Amino acid sequence: MDDVLFARTQMGISLGFHIVFAAIGIAMPLLMVISEAAWLKTKDPEYLALTKAWAKGSAVLIAIGAASGTVLSFELGLLFPEFMKHAGGIIGMPFGLEGFAFFAEAIFIGIYLYGWNRVPPRWHLASGVIVAFAGCLSAVFVITANAWMNHPRGFRYENGEFFDISPWTAMTTPYAIHEIIHMVVAAYLATGILVAGIHAFILLRHPESTVHRKAFGMAMAMAIPMAIVQPFVGDIASRQVARFQPLKLAAMESQYKTEARAPLRIGGVPSHEGRETHYAIEIPGFLSFLAYGERDAVVKGLEEWPEEDWPPAVVHYAFQLMVALGMLMFALSLWGALEWIFKKRLPRSRAFLACAVAAAPMGMLAIEFGWIVTEVGRQPWIIYEVMRTAEAVTPMPGLIAPLIVTCAVYVFLSVAVIAVLYRQVRIGPGMPPAQVART
C-alpha cells in the first residue's frame, strides 16, 4: 500500500459515509412535506405525529450530512491539492452554486425544525418544500462537478498547464445529465425503501398500527415508481459510459477482448492474468445491444488499453451487485404496483412486509456500489485522461494516520447514529406505551 492508495481510500470512505446522509437529505424532506400536507388537508393527527417523528430523525441525519459534506470539501484539498490547484478555477462554479443551495437548505431546515409555533402553517410547509427542493439542487450541482472529472472539458491542456478556461463549458459536460438523474432517482428510491422497511418491521410486530401503515404507504409510494424507472435510467447511463468511457464499460463487464456480439455477463470472476472472466452466465450479443443498440456492434475490450490504465477489478463486482440489488427492488416494486393498480391498495400480506424489511438496506447499498463503479472506475485518473490521481496527491507523508482516524470516526458515528435513531423509533408514534415505560 502506498500513500496514493491511502488518500484514495480515505476519500472513498468519506464519500461512502456522506452519500447515505446526502441521499436521505434529498428525499426525507419530501416525505415530511407530503405527510405535513396530508395533516393540513385531513387534520388527522397521526400525520402530524408522523411528520414530527420523521423531522426529528431527519434533523440528526441532515446535521451529520452537513458536517460530513464539509469534511469532503476540505478533503479534496487536503488529500489532492494538485487537483484543486488546477480544477478549482475550472469547476468551482457548480461548487459555488451548490453552496447557495446548501445555504437555502440550512436556513429553512432551521425554520422547519424549530418554527412549528413560530410561523404560519403554510409558511412552515413552504419551508419544508424549499428544504426538499434545495437538497435536490445541491445534488445536481455536486454531481455536475463529478461528471466533469469523468468527462472533463472547458480548457486546453498543454505541458501540465491549463489554458483557455471556460467554466461554463466545463459545467455543461454531457456526462452530467444521466449521472444526475440516476443519482437523484436512487436517492428517492433508497430513502423510500429504507423508511418503508423500518415501518414494515414495526408493522410485522404491531399490524394494527394505523400510523405505521400510513408511513409505510407514503414511503412505498415514493420508492415504487423510482424502483420501476431506475433500470431504464441505468440503461441510458450505461450507454453514456459506453460512449464516453469505453474502458470503464469494459471493466464493469470484464470484457477483455474487443469483439462484435459481445455477451452480457451475469456474475463471473475476472482474471487479469488469463485475460478472461470465469463462471459468468453469458447472454450472447446482449452487451453489444445494451451499449450500442445492436447485437452486432463491436464492444472494445480491456486489451485495447495498456494494463496500467485499467481500473481495479472491484468495479466489475460492484457493478454486478448494484444491478442485482436494483433488480430485486424492481421486482418488489412491481408486486406492490400491480396490487395497487388492481386493488387500489398496497399488498397487506405479511410476506410483502417481510420482503420490504429485507429490501430496506438495498437502496443504500446499491448507491454505494454505484459510486464505486463511477469513481473507482475512473481510476487511475482524477481528471479523466488528463491528470492521474497519483500526480494530484498531497506530498505529505504518513497518510495512513488520517486514514485510520477517518475509519475509526466513521465507524463510531455510524453505530451512534443507528443507536440514536433506534431509540427514537422505540418511543415514536404508534408504539405501545408499555414499551416506552421500559426504556
Next chain:
Amino acid sequence: MTLAWTVAIIILVAMIVYALLGGADFGAGVWDLLASGPRARKQRDLVALSIGPVWEANHVWLIVIVVLMFTCFPPAFAVLMTALHVPLALALLGILARASSYVFRNYDVRGDRVQARWSLVFSVASIVTPILLGIVVGAVSTGRIRAAPKENFRVLTGYFAPWVHPFPFAVGLFTLSLFAFLAAAYMTRETADPALQDDFRRRALLAQIGVVFFGLAAAFVSRLAEHEPFHQTLLSGTWSWLFFAGACAAAIVSTALLVTRRYRLGRVAAGAEVTAVVAGWGFAQAPFLIAPDVNIENSAAPAITLRLIIIILGVGAVTLLPSLYYLYRVFKREPAFEEMSHERAGGEL
C-alpha cells in the same frame, strides 16, 4: 486585478460574518462546558436552544469561504491545504464531532447520563475547533509557510513548522476568547429571565478579560513572526491604528453596556468589536493570502471564473439574504428561550 480584490474582500466579509454567527455558536459550547451554579442545567438548555435553529445556516459561511478560496484562488487553497494539513484535519474532526454530538444530545432519548456524555463531546469540540481555526489564521500571517510561485506553488516548508509557533497559538486562544465573549453577550438577549441573563452577563465580562489578555499577547508575539510587513502593518500602520482604536472603543462600549445591563445594545457593540478585530487582521494581511509568497494577484483564477463567481454571489445574495433575515427575525428578535423550552418539554421540538 480589481476582480481578484473584489473576491478577496468578499472572503473577508464572509470571515467576519462567520466569526459573528458561527463563532458565537462555538463560543456557546464553551459555556456549556463551564455551566455552573444553581442554574447550570438552564444554562445548558439555553445554549442548546439558542443555537438550534441557526447553527446550520451559520456553518454554511465556512463553506462559502472554502468554496471561494478554491474557486478564485486555487493555488492559495492548495498551499494552505498542504502546509496546514494537520491543524485543518483536526479542525474538521472538531466540526464533525460538534455537529453530531449536538444533534445526538438534542434528539437522543435515553436520559441525563447519555446527554451529559454528548454534552461533553460537544463542548470540548466547540473549544478545540476555534483554537485550530485561529491557528490556521495565525499561521498564514507568520510568514513561516513558504511556497515557490515560479514552480507551480510548490510548498517548501514542512507540515508542523509553519504553525507550531507562539503566534498562531496566541491567535487561536484569542479567537476562542472572542467567540466565548460573543456567545455570552448574545445569550443575555436570548432569555427573559434576569437571573439567567446575569449569569451570562458575568460570563461575557469574564471573557472580555480573556479577549484583552490574549489580544495583547498575540500582538506582542507577532513580533516573533518572520514576516516583517505583517506585524509592522498590524502594529504601526496608519489604517491599523484606526481598526485598533475601533476595536478598543467597541470593547469599552460593550463592556460598559454589559456592566449596566443594556443587553440589546451590548449585543451590537460586541459584534462591532469582533468585526473590527477581523477586519483589522484582513487589512494587515493584505495583499497576502499566505504571507509572503502567495498574494491576491499571483494566485487568482482566470478573470472569467472570477466574473462568473461574482455574478453567482450577486444572484445568491438577492435570494438568500432576505431568507437569512427572515430566519433571524423569527428566532432572534425577541428572547425565545422560555417559550422554546416549554415547547421542548412538551415534546414539540
